[in-house]
Amino acid sequence: MAAAPGGSAPPAGPGPRLGFSTADSGVGMSGLNPGPAVPMKDHDAIKLFVGQIPRGLDEQDLKPLFEEFGRIYELTVLKDRLTGLHKGCAFLTYCARDSALKAQSALHEQKTLPGMNRPIQVKPAASEGRGEDRKLFVGMLGKQQGEEDVRRLFQPFGHIEECTVLRSPDGTSKGCAFVKFGSQGEAQAAIQSLHGSRTMAGASSSLVVKLADTDRERALRRMQQMAGQLGALQPAPLPLGACGAYTTAILQHQAALLAAAQGPGLGPVAAVAAQMQHVAAFSLIAAPLLPAAANSPQGGGPSTLPGLPAPIGVNGFGPLTPQTNGQPGSDSLYNNGLSPYPAQSPGVADPLQQAYAGMHHYAGPEGCNLFIYHLPQEFGDAELIQTFLPFGAVVSAKVFVDRATNQSKCFGFVSFDNPTSAQTAIQAMNGFQIGMKRLKVQLKRPKDANRPY
DNA sequence: TGTTATT
Numbered sequence: 013m014a015a016a017p018g019g020s021a022p023p024a025g026p027g028p029r030l031g032f033s034t035a036d037s038g039v040g041m042s043g044l045n046p047g048p049a050v051p052m053k054d055h056d057a058i059k060l061f062v063g064q065i066p067r068g069l070d071e072q073d074l075k076p077l078f079e080e081f082g083r084i085y086e087l088t089v090l091k092d093r094l095t096g097l098h099k100g101c102a103f104l105t106y107c108a109r110d111s112a113l114k115a116q117s118a119l120h121e122q123k124t125l126p127g128m129n130r131p132i133q134v135k136p137a138a139s140e141g142r143g144e145d146r147k148l149f150v151g152m153l154g155k156q157q158g159e160e161d162v163r164r165l166f167q168p169f170g171h172i173e174e175c176t177v178l179r180s181p182d183g184t185s186k187g188c189a190f191v192k193f194g195s196q197g198e199a200q201a202a203i204q205s206l207h208g209s210r211t212m213a214g215a216s217s218s219l220v221v222k223l224a225d226t227d228r229e230r231a232l233r234r235m236q237q238m239a240g241q242l243g244a245l246q247p248a249p250l251p252l253g254a255c256g257a258y259t260t261a262i263l264q265h266q267a268a269l270l271a272a273a274q275g276p277g278l279g280p281v282a283a284v285a286a287q288m289q290h291v292a293a294f295s296l297i298a299a300p301l302l303p304a305a306a307n308s309p310q311g312g313g314p315s316t317l318p319g320l321p322a323p324i325g326v327n328g329f330g331p332l333t334p335q336t337n338g339q340p341g342s343d344s345l346y347n348n349g350l351s352p353y354p355a356q357s358p359g360v361a362d363p364l365q366q367a368y369a370g371m372h373h374y375a376g377p378e379g380c381n382l383f384i385y386h387l388p389q390e391f392g393d394a395e396l397i398q399t400f401l402p403f404g405a406v407v408s409a410k411v412f413v414d415r416a417t418n419q420s421k422c423f424g425f426v427s428f429d430n431p432t433s434a435q436t437a438i439q440a441m442n443g444f445q446i447g448m449k450r451l452k453v454q455l456k457r458p459k460d461a462n463r464p465y
Numbered sequence: 466t467g468t469t470a471t472t
Contacts, residue, residue, distance in 0.1 A: 149471055176472060188470045216468060225471050233471070374467055383466050410467060425467055457466050 051107050053085040055170035056194030058112040059140050060104040063133030065089070066125050067098040078104055081118065082111025103137055109194070112136075144226050145196045146173075148203065150189040151220030153177070154212040162189050169205065170198025187215065190224055199223070217415060376407045378458065379431035382438065385423045385452035387411060392420070400426045403440065404433025425456060 065074065071087050078084060085107045090099040106112045120134040139145075150162065159175050166172055171194035178186040193199040207221040225233065375381050384396070391399075396409040411424035428434045434455065442453040 147472095151470060153470095174472095178470070178472065186470050190472060220469075230471060381467085385466090408467085412466090412468075415469065423466075427467090454466095 051083055051085050053105060053107045054109050055198055056109045057085065057105055057107065058109055058195065059137045059197075060106075060112050060116065060134055061137040062102040062104050063100070064125065064128050064130050065098075065100050065102055065132070066127045067100055068127075069125070070098075071102075074102065078106075078115060081106065081115040083107040101133075104134075140196050145223065146194065146199045147190060147192045147224040148199055149220070149222055149224040150191055151187065151222075152212060152215040152217050153185065153187050153189060153219070154214040155185045155187055156214065157185065157212065159189075162191060165206065166191050166193075166202055169202040170194055188220075374408055374410075374427070375425070375456075376427035376429055377431070379455065380407070380429065380434050381425060381427045381456040382434055383423070383425060383452075383454055383456040384441075386449040387420065387422045387424060387451070388446055388449065389420055389422060391422075391424075393424075396424050396426060400428075400437055400441070403428070403437040405429045 062074075062078075069089075071089055074089070075084060075087060078087065083106065084104065086105045087102060088104075089102045091097060092099060104112075104115075106115070116134045116136075119132055121131045124131045148166075150166075153162065157177070159177055162177060163172055163175050166175070172191060173194055174190065174192035177189040180186060191202070193202065203221050203223075206219060208218045211218045382400070387396070391411055393409050393411050396411055397406055400406055400409065405428060407427040407429050409424065409426045412421040413419065414421055426437070428437070438453050438455070441451055444451045444453075
């Protein structure tokens, strides 16, 4: 024992004598540990949790006990952050994965250290994860990249247990993959180094490397999609009271809380309820905030609105909220008598209903789709709907968002179900001043068109 | 100038 060679420091002389209550079977004489002073650990090494350790034993005391099963990479007794008191347990990582497995099977629940009532615990630390924490989702791959390419990319970070590129039924790559590492540490290292680090050929954005969804997250995702479908097909007839963006924000917050609060074991029904509440909140956004009876001078045009006081604050949607429900003209977005909106013709189906009727369609027919630039930074899809809903049935509205920052790119698309509405919207809204900006509203460029403007 | 995908 006294001659532990190599990097393993010999246990300090006096210290508590180490032994198991069952049998003392020559612990500590096995390992010659030649090699570098700084040990290397295998990529697939396992971090072990060791419990039921007598408080009197420190790392040096414990070392010989565990060295029987192989070279130790790291051994740390857990201490209270504040008091520094020994917590009766430790983390142990062997250089070799195999050593950890041997130690676990030989020691876990098998022996009891002196002075303890319960047998020692030796098992993978919780931080090692039980599968999900070692599995990565990889996005923004090139469509032509296969398993081999992905493996090449991730192989430097550890032992890859699985590597699968997701493909459509016809075999073409969906541009994403799953990679499972031997340990959580390897997975985290890969995330650290690779996420956002490069853009693969043919990808629209930089590489995505993150933990794969858990089963629960996957189920939630599915339900979100289903709820979305339901909402698009059957817009709930909601009371359109005085509910503006602020109310919406509260509802969304509540929905988020509900979703976050669903701990393990929450049934699918409650999850759906949370999702449906979210859908309801979204529906409320569409409460028309615009003056229904505001007869605007159509001939004037937006360019005749110089010096318009900013109707929309840069820090929120305060002015967007209808403060007097149903009272045309007053306290509305356009309290200057220069609203660009045409009167809503009676007899036309509720535009709200129409707006949602086909909302899952991205684009309408040619000539129905608008490209809108110079949107206020805080404009989202909902505000875009609100702004263009008076001109006709909005089939879709989408503000582009930078995926990395979640910030609006200040442009978006609105589609109507007919070209006349689109033209009316252009006439009324192109050049319209909001805050410091003037909207640019024009027909969306067809995919194949080559004109810059 | 319609984006990013979850076995």
